[in-house]
Amino acid sequence: MPKITVPGKGTFEVKAGTKLVLALEDNGVNILHRCGGKVKCTTCRVEILEGDFCEPDKIEKSACAEKGVEDHLRLSCQVYVNADMTVRPILTVETSGMNAGPRPVED
Numbered sequence: 001m002p003k004i005t006v007p008g009k010g011t012f013e014v015k016a017g018t019k020l021v022l023a024l025e026d027n028g029v030n031i032l033h034r035c036g037g038k039v040k041c042t043t044c045r046v047e048i049l050e051g052d053f054c055e056p057d058k059i060e061k062s063a064c065a066e067k068g069v070e071d072h073l074r075l076s077c078q079v080y081v082n083a084d085m086t087v088r089p090i091l092t093v094e095t096s097g098m099n100a101g102p103r104p105v106e107d
Contacts, residue, residue: 001013001014001015001016002014002016002081002082002083002084002085003084004020004023004024004027004081004084004085004086004087005050005084005085005086005087006024006029006086006087006088006089007049007086007088009027009028009029012027014026014027014081016081016082017080017081017082018080018081018106019037019076019077019079019080019081019104019106019107020046020076020077020079020080020081020085020087021033021037021044021076021077021079021104022103022104022106023081024046024076024087024089025100025103029089029092030092030093030094030100031044031046031076031089031091031092031100032044032091032092032093032096032098032100032101033076033077033100033101033102033103033104034098034100034101035101035102036101036102036103036104036105037077037104037105038077038104039059039060039063039075039077039078040063041067041101042063042064042067042069042075043091043096043101044075044076044077044091044104045064045069045073045074045075045076045089045090045091046073046074046075046076046079046087046088046089046090047072047073047074047087047088047090048074048079048085048086048087049085049086049087049088050084050085050086051083051084051085051086051087052082052083052084052085053074053079053082053083053085054079054080056074056075056078057078059078060074060075060078063075073090076089077104
């Protein structure tokens, strides 16, 4: 099983093919996902520090461009965990003071 490392939070194993946003939430990382994982709000952004991940598709690129999200960040609702990676969540419940939002759906 792939491992995700979050600095300050630890390392955990997740089932291959899991959405990164769900893997983080299910392992105690209070990442925001205000739109419920529908690629609209961009609050689930992460910096992928190490690891293998797919390139963003047109929808993710468009949402990030519209909201002014930096090019080196990804939306965790659009990343599927298939290999070990190290990520840094950008917006969390603790850093933003907002509630996380509705749980994203599993594919």
